[in-house]
Amino acid sequence: MVKSNTSGIPVLIRDIATVQFGSSTRYGAFVVDTTEAVGGVVMMLKGANAHEVVENVKTRIESIQKSLPKGVKIEPFLNRSELVGRAIGTVSKNLIEGALIVVFILVLLLGNLRAGLVVASVIPLAMLFAISLMNIFGVSGNLMSLGAIDFGLIVDGAVIIVETVVHRISLSKHHHPGVTRLSQVQMDENVYDSAKRMMSSATFGQIIILIVYLPIMALVGIEGRMFRPMAQVVAFALLGAAILSLTYVPMASALFLSKRTEHKRNLFRPVDGSDSQRI
Numbered sequence: 001m002v003k004s005n006t007s008g009i010p011v012l013i014r015d016i017a018t019v020q021f022g023s024s025t026r027y028g029a030f031v032v033d034t035t036e037a038v039g040g041v042v043m044m045l046k047g048a049n050a051h052e053v054v055e056n057v058k059t060r061i062e063s064i065q066k067s068l069p070k071g072v073k074i075e076p077f078l079n080r081s082e083l084v085g086r087a088i089g090t091v092s093k094n095l096i097e098g099a100l101i102v103v104f105i106l107v108l109l110l111g112n113l114r115a116g117l118v119v120a121s122v123i124p125l126a127m128l129f130a131i132s133l134m135n136i137f138g139v140s141g142n143l144m145s146l147g148a149i150d151f152g153l154i155v156d157g158a159v160i161i162v163e164t165v166v167h168r169i170s171l172s173k174h175h176h177p178g179v180t181r182l183s184q185v186q187m188d189e190n191v192y193d194s195a196k197r198m199m200s201s202a203t204f205g206q207i208i209i210l211i212v213y214l215p216i217m218a219l220v221g222i223e224g225r226m227f228r229p230m231a232q233v234v235a236f237a238l239l240g241a242a243i244l245s246l247t248y249v250p251m252a253s254a255l256f257l258s259k260r261t262e263h264k265r266n267l268f269r270p271v272d273g274s275d276s277q278r279i
Contacts, residue, residue: 055081094147098149098151110159115253122154122249125248126238129236130233142229145230146233157241157245158202158245160198161202165195171261184259187259191254195246195249202242210239
């Protein structure tokens, strides 16, 4: 009944309309390769691992496929695991290529193979420190956060320390006449004096770089979600590099740098062709 008229007789639906099976208004179609299909979207919970979700979906699809009618099959149209794999590949490529370029430039400009390798060794150690803090603070590793790391900034403090140490070693013959090769004790003293003089410069240099990223950490909304992880990862890497510059770099310099006080021209001399005894 729809309503009653003035006489009290009920008005039914059949009195004013025709009832039958129909369909809703169609506004579009899901088409794959010119053939109409049925599409579905898998929703992932917030904080879930995309790779694990995709693998679980694949497992369920295999079991569902067995119960479908003949000729009907489920095919993935957009697989997020492929996107994740390409993103990881891009990040890995950028990090490896960036590290190799920095190592090459360091060796070329420092003019000393051992000094360049000591400085370059800071890169993986600083990245390990940054990844550890990312795990502790829950910062995700993605194309934005890892792809923006500048290795030149990371090794800045180490370059200052190592360059000063090598320059001090080349001048040791003036402090120790007749000595062409330093003993380990003399090497330790030279490294200690050089590092002590330049620690403040190396530290303040990295602090200044770190201050540049502080405003990015104050971003909110979508901008904050996109760029704050990048600033956090760079800050973690710079913090690790600063600690390594004050501890690991002097120790590695004392152990692995050449103790010879004579400066010889070699393949890795400075690119400006200078014959001076500094690096």
